[in-house]
Amino acid sequence: MQASSDNRSTRGQDAAALGDLRVLDIATFVAAPFCGTILADFGAEVIKVEQPKVGDSLRKFGTITECGDSLVWLSESRNKKTVTLDLRKEKGVELFKKLVAESDVVLENFRPGTLEKWGIGYEDLKKINPRLVMLRISAYGQTGPKKEEPGFARIAHAFAGLAELAGEADGPPVVPGSTSLADYVSGMWGAIGVLTALRARETTGRGQFIDLGLYESVFRLLDELAPAYAKYGTVRGRMGADTVNVVPHSHYQTADDKWVALACTSDKMFQRLTEVMGQPELYSRYPTSAQRVERRATVNALVAGWIGQQPLNEVLKNMAAGGVPCSHIYTIREIFEDPQYKARKNLLHINDERVGELVLPAAVPKLSETPAVFNHAGRSLGENNAEVYGGLLGLSAEELKEYSEEGIL
Template identity: 60%
Template sequence: MAGPLAGIRVLDIATFVAAPFCGTILGEFGAEVIKIEQPGEGDSLRRFGTMTEAGDTLVWLSEARNKKSVTLDLRTPEGADLFRKLVARSDVVLENFRPGTLEKWGLGYDALAAINPTLVMLRVSAYGQTGPMRDKPGFARIAHAFSGLAYLSGEPGRPPVVPGSTSLADYMSGLFGAVGVLIALRHAEQTGEGQSIDIGLYESIFRVLDELAPAFARSGYQRERMGPDTVNIVPHSHYETRDGAWVALACSNDRMWERLTKAMGRPELAQDPRYARPKARDDHRSEVNALVAAWVGSLDAVEVLKACEANEAPVSKLLSIADIFENAQYAARGNLRTIMDPRIGPLTVPGPLPHMSRTPPELHSAGPALGSANVEILGELLGLTTDALTDLKHRGVI
């Protein structure tokens, strides 16, 4: 592959989404990402989601894009030895086993760094490699709960709900992981020293909860569920239109509020002392929301959008996935990309990010069939013969 990360070899021995998503991002910018999976069954992500005629799920086909699949049982002496040989020829290892698992197999960071001193290892686990909870299992849903996000999700006085994607913490951890890997690769380039990167799933969510922590530390304020509303800012919520659609309005400062009042045909509200400043609007939250809800509810969605857009007031209809597939902005930005998969044909997936002016990301293949790169990687790269590969497969090592 061409791309700014061409020449970087990544060994992805992780499962599901978190650490593997880091590999997906790196692969979209040219890194060679080798997905190492358990022989016979492969990554659990292959069975998580909607199954296809390929025998793998849509989640796998989308999120294991641009990767090469190699089967290798790291728990066997021969499998571990082959992995060490790959490590000697690679730059990055991605893993998300429970802390101590790789060490038990003789494949911890210190052991691998002895083979390859410039090695970068991303380690994603439920609670990180340290602390009293390091050994506990966890998934994204648990991370949402532990981070404080799930507590905030839902209507006041009602049960907490799933905060959108059930895999949000996985994706966020993969993003932070990709940043860490790129920083570590730069450091290794400058110094010849590799390093390990340690991320707890909950940490990636906790890090992005705006002023939740400083507000509590400073005044003891504990935010509760607010439904679609936002702390300190109003109107900054979702409102139902006359024809039953929902729109999002954002008024994060006085200028946006002034624009919205003009769209509403009520410019005097921007000068009303009860609503003129952010603190005043927050103090009169129910009144402001009622005014906006009444206006939105008196119009069809297309009329609300037209009025807001004419006055440059930030607005969007809450889009369903069906809306997204018909949306001109998504089309113009290439946010939906269709690739041909040899097993199922055309497959539409979210486009790679970020957009780059000189080194754009590439999407050339969907998630691979299990073990489809065994000959290329174990045979051509490591030099195993056809007979050796056959024997290893027969004994369950690959």
């Protein structure tokens, strides 16, 4: 896929799904960089470009380790080469353009217009490499009246309508799980966009740019919210743990003060639940989803009363025997102890040369023929400067020293 592979290191990439792909990650924090993480997990050569001396802000985001970089950095910058480059300086732009000529993809998430101001917008770069694919993630996208406004994941959750749905009906909007959800989801949409653009390039021979707003990544996930409002004027409010069109589909407390998630997404599933409860007459009384939704409080109370009389283990055993989807609501402690996570190798145990033993979330999805490969955790600032600028661009040791002294690297 890449423009040139003459100087490309192929260590560990022979059987990688994306082993012939070179990506320049000039983005910051999580959103666009997470796209790079996904690509790197499957073998792409991802070169992380950071500001000299200070680096990406992600290095200081979250729990700081003994090496000075955060756990988030070590996890989400894994498998990436790290170089420094000041894109605000003319010589930095010149070097970047040389890298672009040798690459397939650029990932960025600056405010719209920033790269154009530096002379490295998409229109500038495609003149150098017409096959270039550029992912552009920003708070509100490259167009529209809010395009120049800043934003982070929390702002995206609010603007997309997700935060309004999170929380109890009589309480304030709350954080929908992770404050970085929109960032990670945008990185996933970004990876889809990049791979789609690369597939199109095989036919057209031309690259393109992908324009993605953080809020769009979240809004696209909100099931029937838009069509329900457009057709019926429905404005969904907060429902706590409940779900708008299905009952019982919520969280319930057990006799030993644990919590379980229960999902009865169909009439058939509710019938199974009533059999597990030993109360099959409930299915005859409330055989359809519409009837159960209409009597939400009553149905929920019946289920909560039954679950609340049993300890967690009994609830889970009975539900599993009856084929009813149910799970203990886990903390990270339970995740580390669970045999399913162990069997699926979802927790990646590594020994990092800078901080020692670490456990990271393993890459997903699992591919049968070209699985993800872990090479290393997030590296130190500028660790691959000599390899990339010397090996790929052919700069001498003297030139590297000169660039460094001038603050370009």
